[in-house]
Every structure is written in structure tokens, then in C-alpha cells.
Amino acid sequence: MDRIPILKMGPFLLVTIQVDLYDRLALNLENDLITMVSKTEARGVLIDISAVSIVDSFMGRILGNIASMSRIMDAETVVVGMQPAVAITLVELGLTLQGVYTALDVEKGMELLQKKIGLNLLNNEEEEADEDDRNL
């Protein structure tokens, strides 16, 4: 069965959608991504849709689902590279992807994710440092 590859980049997962999604493929992506988030304990998910020319309400719902499900597992989702025509169409359709972060490109998306989870990371490092101190 067709699958969209998911790349692991440090604490983040990166998905680049290069094909026109049909429903089964989109549902598979949702499943695979959530499984990956739980398996790798990823802190963030980047979905690059710069090559996607059509996002309808079904596809929009999948993106929203991925974001909500990841959030429960403590991972933030950023959708990057949406085409202007797609953005205009989604707004007209009445779909504003509440709860999903967006960024212009993968680089900016990565920055955003780092900022979003940065505070948490800092806290963790401090905790770890404390532990180290104790070990000494």
C-alpha cells in the first residue's frame, strides 16, 4: 500500500507531501505519523505541503486531527509552505485550521518548533544539570 515517508530529524518528524492525496493515503499518513510520534517521543511534527495544490475540508480535517492528536502526546504540529491559492481557497471555504501552527518554509517551521518547545527543553536541561550535580 502507498505510504508517505516520515523522516526523523532530531526531536522532530518531517513529512513532505509530494503527491495529490487521496483519502486512504491521507488516513494512512495520520496513522503513521501518530504511531511515529508515540514511538520516537518526537516533540514536533513538520508537514510540508508546498507541493500540494488542493486542500479540501477532508484534508484540512486530517491536518487538524494530526495536530490535536500530537498535542495530547506533547508534540506541536507546524504546517509549512502552503500555496497562496490554497490559503485563499481555505479561507473562502471557512476552514482556518484552528490549533495548527503554520510557517512559510521548513526552516522557519523548524525555528518555530524550537521556540515552542525551547522553554520546555531549557527546563529539562536544568533538571538534568541538577541531577548531574547530585551525581557528583
Added chain:
Amino acid sequence: MKKATAQAVKKNKIQILENWMKFQLTDEGLRDDLMNNEELHAQSVLLLDALIRAMETGETLHASSREFDPIRDVLGEISVMRARRGYSPRETASFVLSLKQSLFDAIEKEYKKEPESLYKEIIAVNNILDALSIFTFEAFLKGREEIILRQTDEINEISTPVIRVWEGILALPIIGTLDSARTQIVMENLLQEIVATNSSIAILDISGVPAVDSLVAQHLIKTVSATRLMGAECIISGIRAEIAQTIVHLGIDLSNIKTKASLASALRVAFDMMNVEVKKVDRRSNILLK
């Protein structure tokens, strides 16, 4: 139409052209300010040649027959060109109509001894020229319409410039009423520019929008939502006191949108978001040295 008529016209071409030119040049509608006489002459030759060629091809000629396609092309071009240069409809139509007299003179000479044929041929040529002048008129109007359409598009384009005020910051001053057609253009321009310049903040300045009603507000909200979907932030600035009043009185909810009173304060917010600081620098020492 008889073959002889076409031949008569062809034979007397130079005479016809001369008379026609004389007529045009002495006409009070002559616009030598818009077109010089050589050009007028060239256009006249072009039309007369095309007409003779069409007349030669068939006996049962109508202005709508295919033989007249080349004439229609020539006339269409001439009419559109005249429309662009600012000719009046009358001046354009009289170009074809003024050819009538000189043509009739030539035909009259040919059929001097056959009054019946003369009558028939004159009517036939007359009908063709009438049809052609109507066509000229249509082409002229079409040319004008094209100009208007192009200007409307241009105005829409010009009235929605996207300015790059800083690296990563775009500003879009909106002047005039924001209707849905204009919103589309604003949105498209803005989003395309965001991609092209990789900007993450857009400032929509509405100081030049005369009034904001719920429809305009809806258009603004749509633009902001689309910008956010792309991954950029949108600030609306230039909200005058009376606009703030109407927005609240109409019960429009703009709480999800960053709004600022002036472009300057919006820019300050944008700088802040991008961690840019603008400071005054003391340059007095430099001035003294000079």
C-alpha cells in the same frame, strides 16, 4: 455586383483615392493633430486595396461574405487604433463613409448609358459601405471597451501596492473602498509577495479606507486568516477613531487580530516581533568635524 463595377473601381483607383483624400483633408472632422497626412494616406490605400480585392472575387457580394474578412481585419485595426488615439465615433465612422462619394463618381462614369445598372450598382456598393461603417463603429466601441477594461485592471493593480518596508516586513496601504473583487486582488498580491520575499509579517494599513462596515471587516478578517495559513502574521493599522467606533457599534469581533492605530506603531510591533531595535544615534561629533 457586376464584374465591370469592380474593374471600373480598379481602373480609377488613383482618381478615387485622390478624391477621397481631398474629401478627408478638407473635412472639418480632420484630426491632423492625432494622425499625420501620410499615415492617413497609408490607411486609405490599405482599405481601398482590400475593398477592390474583395469586389473582384465575386458577383454576389454581401458585407458579411467571407471575401470581406480581410477588409474587416484592416478596418478593425484602423478603428481600434483610432479609438486609442482619442478619435470621436463620428470622426472614425466618416473615414469609411467619405469613401462613398468618390466611389460613386467612378461608377457613374462607367454606367453613364445604363441608368438601370447604375442604380443597382450604386445600391450594392452603398449597402456594402454602410455595413462596413457599422462594423467600423462596432470595432471602435470594442477598442474603447478594451481600454476601459485595461484601465480598470491597472487601477486595481496600482491601488494595491505591496511595499517591502524592512527585511521580512511587508506593508500594504489600502486606499479606497474594499469590495470583494478588490479583496481578492489584495489577498493574491499580498500572499504572492509574502512567498516571493519570504516575509513573515504583513501590515495592512487601512487609513485610506473611507468606511469600514461589517462586509469590509469580513474581507479584512479573511485576508488576515489567509496570511496566517501561509505562516505569516498580519497586523492591521491605520484604524481611525470613527472606524473604531463603527466597528464596536456594529458588533464586529476583531479581538483575534492585531490592530494598531498607526502604521508607525504597527511597524514598532513588527520590529519587536523580529527582535529588531531602532535607536537614535548621536552624530554631533561628526557634524562638528565637518
Added chain:
Amino acid sequence: MIVISKDSMGIIREQDVVPFRSRVKEYATKIGMSLVNQTKLITAASELVRNMLKYANGGIVTLEIISKNGISGVRLTFEDKGPGIKDIQLAMKDGFSTGRSLGLGLPGTKRLVNEFDIKSVPGEGTTVTITHWKNGR
């Protein structure tokens, strides 16, 4: 108004959606529709085809290129023999849905295209016709 070309396509399975969308794109490109208008039309078509699959197990779509006052456009007619819609006015309200979708379907789709027409007889089926002009006006 004149019909310049006409074609139809059966939609039975979910896999038919993507080829159908490319077909609509082909039509829109043929008349020189701008990218934004193309995207709106294709998205609207996608929504309607999904409705058809979900509520009526598919149906037939007629694709046409039409011309009115010298402006060309694409017209799509979605016909199904599903359960039909009891209250069209209610179905056209934002936020209404009987399925588990977001309820943007019909009103959202209507906003995307220039002309939208819906006819439905409960128990017999539904016909939705949408038209989008080249310049989107």
C-alpha cells in the same frame, strides 16, 4: 450561453477522486483560468464529489466548458441517486452536517464558485450544478 465541450465521468470509488480533480484542472487550464480560480473550482468539485461518495455511494459528474457573453467558464453537474436532502435551506446553513464532517460542505462550496444550484428529491437523489467563470466574476 453556449456549450463548447462536454464530457462525463462516473464516480464510484474513493480512488476516482484524484483523476476527477485532474480532469477538472485540465478543463480549467484549457480556458486559461487563473491559478487561484482554478484552485477554488477544483476544491469545490472535490467537496461535492466527496459528498456524493459519502451520502449516495457515488454518481455521475458532467463536465462542460461554456461561454456566455464572450466569457468562458467551466460548469460541473453532480448527479446522484442517493437519499436526497430533506431540507435544502438547512443544508445550506454554515455549520450544518448530518455526517461527521466539519459541516462546511455545501455553504463553503457555494462561496468558492460563481454559481451554485442544488435540486434534491428525498428518496430519489440530488443534483448540484456549479459554474465558475474564467475571471472568477
